[in-house]
Structure formats: C-alpha cells, structure tokens
Amino acid sequence: MAAPTQSLASLLAQASLDNPEEVLQAADAAIKKSKTDLDAHHARAVALLKLDRFDAAADVFKEVAPLQGKARFEYAYALYKTGEAAKAVEVAEAEGATAGRGVKHVLAQAAYRSENFAHAMNIYRQLAAEGVEDEEYDIRINAGAVDAQLEWFGQGELAQKKKPAREDLDVFETAYNAACASIARGELAQGEVCLKRAVSLCSALEDLSAEEKAAEILPMTVQHVYILAQMGKLAEAEKLAATIPVTEIKELSTRYIAQVNSIAASEEHANPYLAHRLFHSSPKPSKTDQHFSFQTNLIQQDAYVVSLLSQKAPGVASSTEKVISAAPTPNLSPAVNMAAVLNAAAHTRSPTITKTALKEVLPLLEKRPSDVGLLLTVTHLYVLTGNIAAATQLLESFFKRLSQSGSATDLDVRFAPGLVATLITLYAHQGRPGASRAELAKAAEYWRKPHKSKTAAPSKALMVAAGTALLDTQNLENTKAAGEIFKDLYEKDDEDRAAIAGLVAAYSITDPSNLSQDLVSYLPEPSRLISDIDAAALEDAGVPIGSLATTSVSQLTSESRKRPAPKAAPSKAKRLRKARMPKEFDPNKKMDPERWLPMRDRSYYRPKGKKGKKRADGLMQGGAVGEEKEKGSPAPQVQKSGGGGGKKKKGKGKR
Template sequence: MAASAQSLASLLANASLDDPDQVLKAANAAIKKSKADLEAHHVKIVALLHLDRFDDAVKVFGDVPSLHDKARFEYAYALYKSGDAAKAVAVASVAGVQTSRGMKHVLAQAAYRSEDFPQAATVYRELGRQLEQDNEYDLRINSGAVDAQLEWSGQGELAQKKKPGREDLEAFETAFNAACGSISRGELAQAHVCLKRAKGLCDAATNLAEEEKKAELLPITVQQVYVLTQMGKVDEAEQLATTIPFADIEELSTRYIAQVNSIAASKEHSNPFLSHRLFHSSPQPPKTDQHFSFQTNLLRQDEYVLSLLSQKVAGVASSTEKLISASPAPSLSPKVNTAAVLNAAAHARNVASEKAALRELLQLLEKRPNDVGLLLTITHLYVLTGNYAAATHLLESFFKRLEQSGSASDLDVRFAPGLVAILVSLYAQQARPGASKSELAKAAEYWRKPHKSNTQAPSKALMVAAGTALLDTHNPENVIAAGEIFASLYEQDENDRAAVAGLVAAYSITDPSKIPSELLQYLPDATRLISDIDAAGLEDAGVTLGTLSTTNLQSEAQKRTAAKPEAPKPKRIRKSRLPKDFDPNKKMDAERWLPMRDRTYYRPKGRKGKKRMEGLTQGGPVADEKAAPVAGGPKVGGAAAGKKKKGKGGKW
C-alpha cells in the first residue's frame, strides 16, 4: 500500500493538470514497475479519457477487471463514449451502488443513446428534483431532446411537455429541441416557427465565435429543409438546401441526412438512377455517431423506394424477404413492417390496378398469413377500392387467429393500439358503433391487466377512447369500468383534462361521493353555463320552472309521444312538369297513377259492374275458369265429357 501511495505521489509530482500526455507517460512508467498498481491504472484511464482515447480506456478496463468497481463512473463513461451505450447503462445502473449526480448524468445519456427513452426521462426527472441552478439549462436541453424521442418512438404519453413554452424559445438549443418535438407530433407549422427562432437566437449569440455559430447553424438549416419539404414548399426547401456546405458538417450522421434531404427537395435529381447513385455516395457514419432507429428505418425505406424507381424490383423483393424472415411473425417492429410494405410493392410493381394488386398480394398472404405489414397493405387496397366489408373481415379473421394462439406476444399484437384503431375506423365507416365500443372495451381490459409482455404503459389515446366508449353505453358495469380507466389515467397525470372529465362523468353516475374534492374546481360554474339562457323567453314560450315529479315527467313524455306528427310539407314540382291547365288551388289526386279499378274510392256502376267488382275483391267468390294442364295427371271423364258442341244453326 505504501509503494502504491509513493508511486501515485510521484505521478502527481510529475503531472500537470493541463497536460494529460505527461500524466499518461508517468502512469505507464509506474505500471511498468508494478502491473498490480491499481492507482496507476486509474490515473492512466483518466488521462486517456481526457485525451478522448475512449477505446483505449475500455481496453484497460478489460485488462484490469478489478478496476470495474473502483472506477465505475469512468468505466460507464468510457463505454458510452466508445459507442457501447447499452453496456454503459448496465454498468451505471448496478443495484446497490451509491449513484452520484455525475453517474446519473452518464446513465441518462447512455439510456438516451441506447434508445431507452423512458429510463432517460425518469433519470432526468430525478435530477430535476435535486436541481442545481448552474445545471438547470443543460437539464432543460436534454429533457427536451428526450421528449422528442419519446414522441418519435410512439411513447408520447410519457413526455413531460406537449407544446413549447416561453422558456423554450429563450435559447437556440432549447428552441431547436422544441422544433424537434413539434416535428415528432406532426406540428410542422409550429416547428417552422421554432426553427426560425433558433436560427435568429444563434445568429445573435455573443458567447459564440463565428466558426462555432456556423457549426451550430448547420443542423438547424438541415432540419428546416426537412420541414419545408414536408409542408410542400419544395421550391423554398430546394433553394435552402443549395446554401448548405455539406463538407463543413462535422457529424457524419447529420451530413448523411442533409444529403438525402437535398435529393428529396431537388428537382434536378428527378432521374431515379442519378438519385440512386447520389444516395449511395453519401458517407456512412461511424459506430459512435449512428442514427436512431426511426431515422434508420426512414433511410432504409428511401433506399428501397429509389431501388424500385430504378427498376431493381427483384433486389428489393429479395432483400426485404430476408429481413422479414429473420424476425418472428407477427411483429410490431417498424423496421419489419415497413420492409413488408415495400416487399408487397415489389411483388405488385407491374400490375395496372388496385384490384390486380389485390389478387397478387392475396396469394402472397397465404404464404405469410401473420405478416402485419402485408396485411395492412391489403387492407389499404380494400379501402381504396371501397370494399370496407372485406377489409374488416380480413382484420377480424387475423385478430381471431391471434386470440386462439394464446401466445403473449401474439396477444400484444392483437391488442396493439394502432391495429385496434384501424378496425375501429372501419367499423365507424360502416356505421357500427356497437362493434367499435366492444373492440375498444376488449383492448382496454387487456392493457389494464398486468402481463409479462406488456411491461410498457398502455397507450393513453387508446384508454381515453375506450373509457369514452364505455361511458356512452350507459351500462352500469361499463360505466364502472370507465371510472377505473380514468382513475388510472388521473393517477399518472393529475393535470390531464381528459382523465379529469372522464373520472367526474363516471363517478357522477355510479357514486358521486367518490369524486375527489380537488376535481370539483375543474367543473365549470353553473352560472356560466346558463348565462346565455333567456328565462323570460322560455316562460313566454310555455316552459315553466315549477318542480316536476317523475309522474309529471312521464305524463309529459307520453303527451309528446301521443301528439300527432306535423303533416309533411308538400313537395315542390317544377313548372315544366305541370300540365297547362294545372290549378294550384286544386288538390292533386295521390292515386292518379293507379288504374281506376285499383283506386280506393272507385265504386262501379250498374249490376254488371258490381258483379265484376266482387270477383276482383280479395276473399270474394271465384269464377269457374279453365284450369291449366298439370304434367303427369291422368285424364278423367265426367258427366259432360260425352257432350258434343252444338253445331252452328242446328237443332236440339
């Protein structure tokens, strides 16, 4: 121990805080003398981290496993910076280890980079509770980035902010993250405003050198090109893209996206073969600067689309088939389902119509019956051809198969919020509200129960829709279930107005005493609700404000029911269809289109007419008529069979 302390003292004596190279040389010299000197190894790792030699630092930890516990913070940081974010999360979140503020920062950033956005959001909330004033700005920047990623990954209900606040537009970093959050929610106009604000703030920043400003403005401009393209302002996007110096963008992931977006916004690249070549000439980012999953999926989709446009149909069909077969079916993975849609496009590339494409894809569905992407493609084609019944039957059959399998993963797919929403939309298109409510209730019941597979929070939009549908049924059991749904949503977010409204509506029917007193402040004041009602006018119209009993209410309802409906207004007939001698004051005969003998007011005259009328009356005597021949019947002779017809002019 004394030797170790002496060697460390010599290291510090020969080191300078501003010279990590000298520290590294001294540490290596001490390690040569004693390879078991943990202090020297620790100093070496810190020096390597200061020199941005993260891979070398990770190698030292691999050579000296005993340093893992001694220098856990440095180990997690080295793993994160070397591109192994998932392992950094595992090291930083070891149970039973006292977590410092610095370790929490590393854990949050590593979770963000490994795309565990819910964990990153949780850690940043914990850091916010023990907030230091100096770090408030950094936390707001990182929390805004996490919120945007939660929206992009389909977990927007976990985001802390749903719209930019005033404080988010005070600095260009927070304004840029606010724009990213707006893009993830599809609010392109709001994103455009935030990006313009971020650009202005960056230009006006006094604490940045000109080179730093240029570096910060490039990602903002790249994002602007994307937003303008999505808004349909292609000319403006193309003009802006020409001002981007791609070679000056240091982050290769951002440079790659910038070049791809410039191809999408350029009219010069209308030649698909040229676009395909430019797309594949973009630089690939290194391991430490990889795209996020949603970006990778979009870029892969762009690659497949360009290949289809370049007549590389067989190649797209083959590569997407490999990707689909490598994943178990059914799958909710965007990567797999996007590949399935493009695989369907490759198979139906040369067909002339939607119906021909349907015939082609239905044969493919027989080979891959649990392919969600292919199934949704066929459903969409059914909708395009107006065959909603077939689309509904296709989804219902798929859901039934998944329910019968009993597999937990299959049931997660069966009750996936997106798929449930599609079926409910089809029911709504066919005016089947009962089926919609039943489907939403089943989905809500599934996600409310704990399962091994559904560890994530259920979709807020699905639960709100299910609770609302259950309330509309006016069934006591359904109303109770709706109250439980809205109660769970209220526990997650006490400021959620949908949860508050649903909870009050459900409890007001089942048990008003259960309504929390703090929720009553959300209810609108009764005087405000009736402020636009003219009581005197209602009284003049015959409405009384006296107390009505249940019997009175029932009798009033019976009176309204028994009242004769008003006669319908006569249909207006154009003058061109009226006869010349038409008299508007004379009522037209409603039965004028019927033969005279079929009219209700017809009364025949004379003895013969009355007798003829009796024969036409239903239930009257039937005249003796000649019977029609019946096949296979024997001829039977009768009393009149032997009579001969009287000859003309003869005598009896």
C-alpha cells in the same frame, strides 16, 4: 504495493493538473514498474478520457478487469463514448442507490442513446429534484431532447411538456428541442416558429465564433428543409436545401440526412438512376454517430424506394425477404413491417401499391398469414377498392387467430393500439358503434391487467377512447368499467384533464360520494358554460314554460309556446288533356284502383264455369285437392332453407 503508489503520487505531484499528457506519462512510468498497480491504471484511464482517446480508455478497462469495479463511473463513460450505450447502462446501474450524480448523468445519457427514453426521463427528473443550481441549465436541455424523442417514438404521453413554454424560447438549445418535439407531434407550423427562434438566438450569441455558430445552425437548417417538405412547400425546401454546404457538416449522421432530404426535395434529381447514385454516395456514420432507429427505418425505406425506381425490384424483393424471414411472426417492429410493405411493392414491380396489385399481393398473404405489414397492406388495398367489408373481415379473422393461440406475444400484437385503431376505423365506416365499443372494451381490459411479458405500456389514447366509448353506452356496468379506466389514468397523472373529466362523468352516475373537491375544482364554473346563452331568446324561440320537475308531459305540450308548423297548401287536382282521355270517359265516375292489375289478380275477380271454380279452389290456401292429384302425382319435396337461400354458382373471382 506501497512503493509504486508513493512513486506515482510523487510523479503526479510534479505534473500539472490541467495537462493530462503529463499525467498519462507519469501513469505509464508507474505501470512499467508494476503492472498490477490499479491506481496507475486508473490514472491512465482518466488521462485518456480527458484527451478524448475513448477507444484507448476502453481498452484499459478491458485489459485490467479489476479496474471495472473500482472505477465504474469512468468505465461507463468510456463505454458510452465508444458507442456501447446499452452496456454502459448496465455498468452504471450496478452502482445502485449509492450512485453519485456523475454516474446518474452518464446513466441518463447512455439510456437516451440506447433509446430507453422513459428511463432517461426518470433519471433527469431525479436530478432536477435534487436542485443543483449549476446543472439546472444542462438538465433542462437534455430533458427537452428526451421529450422530443418520446414524441418521435410514439410515447408522447410520457413527455413532461406537451407545448413549448416561454422559458423554452429563451435559449437556442431548448428552442431547438421544442421545435423537434412539435414536429414529432405533427405541429409543423409551431415547429417552424420555434426553429426560426432558435436560429435567431444562436445568431445573436456573442460568446460563439462565426464557425461555431455555423456549426450549430446547420442541423437546424436541415430540419427546416424537412418541415417545408412535409408542409408541401417543395419549391422553398429545394431553395433552402441548395444553400446547405453538405460537405461542411461535421456530424456524418446529420450530413447523411441532409443529403437524403436534398434528393427528396430537388427536381434536378428526377432521374432515378442519378438519385440512386447520389443516395449511396453519402458517407456512412461511424459507430459513435449512429442514427436513431426511427431515422434508420426511414432511410432504409428511402433506399428501397430509390432501388424500385431504378428497376431493381428483384434485389429489393430478395433483401426485404431476408429481413422478414429473420424476425418472428407476428411482429410489431416498424423495420420488419416496412420491409413487408416494400416486399409487396417489389413483387408488383411498382414503388406504389395500386388497386390492380391486389391479385398479386393476396398470394403472398396466403404464404405469410401472420405478417402484420403485409396484412395492413392488403387491408389498405381493400379500402382503396371500396371493399370495406373484406378489409374488416380480414382483420377480424387475424385477431381471432391470435386470440386462440393464447401466446403472450400474440396477444400483445392482437391488442396493439394501432391495429385496434384500424379495426375501429373500419367499424366507423360501416356504422357499427356497438362493435367499436366492444373492441375498445376488450383492449382496455387486456392492458389494465398485469402481464409480465407485455412489450409496451398501455396507450393513453387507447384507454381514453375505450373509457369514452363505455360512457356513451349509458349502461351502469359499462360506466363502472369506464370509471376504473379513468381512475388508473388519474393515478398516473393527476393533472390529466381527459382522465379527470372521465372520472367525474363516471362517478357522478355510479358513486357521487367519491367526487372529491379536488376533482370538482377542475370543472369549469356553470356561469362560464352558459355565459353566451340568451335564456330569453331561447324562450321566445319555443322553450316550454314551467318547471320540468313539476309539470307533466301533457301540460308541457299544452303550455308550449312553440309555433306550429305551417299548413301545407291543398294540392290542386291535375288536369288531364282531352287528347289523353279514353273514349267514353266520365270524369264524375270513380276510377277502378285495380285497373292496372290483370283481371285474374283483382280482388273482385270470380272465375265462371265449373273449370274456373275448380281452378280457383286449387289456388286458394286450404282449398280442396283433387283425388286424381292425390293418387297419380308425386308428393312435393320441401327444399332446405338457409341464410343465403338457394345456391348459385358464382363467377370466377367474384365475391
């Protein structure tokens, strides 16, 4: 092995370090002499990576298996660049604690591309803590992109920044990331401001050519069209979309989104058949330029809707049925649940589920009772028809079935924050705060307990809502439980104001000794809270005088300076016209208050004669019963009483 190594070294010494083509030729020459020379294969793989021939570099590692362990960094990078991000994460993580900064960078990028954003954020935090000055700019840009993706995927509580900072608006890359994060949070106006700032900064750069500036601004313009459409400014969105040269966008994933947005924002494409042709004429992105899953779901949803508008309901029903049947139930996957909603729309042959479609959708729910997407569709239809009770009962019975199954996966679905929030909203419409608090307490208790098979971390919004609801009960046990919830949130983020406020509120009742100065220091000063309150004006308006601690209730009542309520003026007697007065009417005589009742129902009625007295005795409770009834009449039967009284046959379809 010594001779080939020396030969390769001499060849590389003659080659220029800036010319990977020469390095590749030297490595190929050495490999021809000895195919087992790992150094030559390593040099060849590095040269191919520098030449952006990533597929060829990945093939080198596949053909020479021992090289995978010798050059993990290069192997992970080749996998990442060829679209195998998940495998790249495995290779980079195999380095363990000995991983260098290069491996960490590849690991963070591969985790980002494989949609493991929490892992990517942790790595960027480690890299930022090491404080390498030359990498600070790149780390800040990449961390901002991770924050935006966390917001899009509903994990915003893990993001480092919740609002754009001043330094984020100094460079166009960070300003663009801040715009995307704001859009994901629903802050469209803020997102538009950040986006315009990013375009302005990019246009002012002097070290970029006009072509490079146009390439950077095109994705921002596509994002601006989306903002305008979401804000309801369809005319502006259509006008801006018309200025985008779609065919000049190099990234096929961005070009595809631009094409879809232009169809959605344009009135020219009102013809569904033309829209269907344009939608499917866009080139599909390559393996290395794929959309993120939330983008793929939305694009697939648009494809189904366009097909429904084009009278292709049977095809949509068939394709969505395949997606639903291939996934286990119950399932929280957005793609599966979206397919369930569009499947229901296909069965009703309408792109929008209407109120009259309930009868057609209910049989589907009987066939797929654990389909979360279909369940929510029926729930929504019940709400549209004003039947909140039926919607609530449907969700409650679904939760009960999942709780009784005992499966860890079923319990994750049972306590999914979105489903819990749906039931809480229904309880709020019915005015059932007690049921809301009980449901939130159950969910908080479940997510606080350690469980290996949990598919997601507990939702911060859910935990805060549960803790707040328990505090509102003013019950000591519930307050202690709320304190534990807010304590867990505070340990995860000691600057979370919601957790601090809840912890102080709970400890002030259960255990004031635990209130440290750090917690109390976050509370605003009392003078700041009462700065806009005029005590003299309140007292003049009727505030009781005296100390509440030493004054009794009777004293407060007697000493109160509240103005009494004005006495109502005595109502005048209504004057009757003579035409409405009966004959022989005496206005001085008091009228009988029971004059509207039949004579036999009046309190002073006394029947006359033997038959009348006998009838009155039979009507009185405890009265005498005639002997002829005791002997000849059958005994009365006692009817069964229930919660709903007597049964009544209901009409078909009525509830």
